[in-house]
Amino acid sequence: FRINKRAVILSIPVYAAYLILWFTVNYYNAKSVFTKNDPFCYLVSQNHLLDIAYSIHYNICIGIPPIIITVAFTVTITKLTTGQKDLQSLSRKNNFQASVTISYFTAVFLACNLAAFTNGVLYFVTARI
Numbered sequence: 820f821r822i823n824k825r826a827v828i829l830s831i832p833v834y835a836a837y838l839i840l841w842f843t844v845n846y847y848n849a850k851s852v853f854t855k856n857d858p859f860c861y862l863v864s865q866n867h868l869l870d871i872a873y874s875i876h877y878n879i880c881i882g883i884p885p886i887i888i889t890v891a892f893t894v895t896i897t898k899l900t901t902g903q904k905d906l907q908s909l910s911r912k913n914n915f916q917a918s919v920t921i922s923y924f925t926a927v928f929l930a931c932n933l934a935a936f937t938n939g940v941l942y943f944v945t946a947r948i
Contacts, residue, residue, distance in 0.1 A: 881939040
C-alpha cells in the first residue's frame with residue numbers, strides 16, 4: 820500500500836483553510852457572554868442553524884480521528900498477531916518491535932481520547948438535537 824505524497828501535502832493546507840473558515844464564521848456570528856457563576860467568557864451563537872452546524876462540525880472533528888485510529892489500530896494488531904512466524908532476520912525483529920511500540924502509544928491515545936469522544940457525542944445528542 821502506497822500513500823500519495825502529493826495528495827497528503829495538498830490536503831494539509833486545505834484542511835487548515837477549512838478549520839480557519841469555520842472558526843472565523845463562528846467567531847463573527849457569536850457574541851461574548853460572561854456569567855457571574857463561571858470564570859470564563861463564552862461565545863454564544865446568534866444564529867440557531869449556524870450553531871447546530873458548528874456543533875456537527877465540532878463533533879466530527881472530535882469523533883472522526885478516534886474512529887480512523889481505532890480501525891488502523893485493529894488492522895495493525897491483526898497483522899502483528901498473524902505475521903509473527905518469520906522473524907528470522909534482525910531487521911524484521913526490529914520492525915516488529917517498532918510496530919509493537921507504536922501500537923502501545925496508539926492504545927494509550929485511544930484510551931485517553933475515549934472520554935472526550937464520549938462526552939462530545941453525548942453532548943451533541945442530548946443538547947443539540
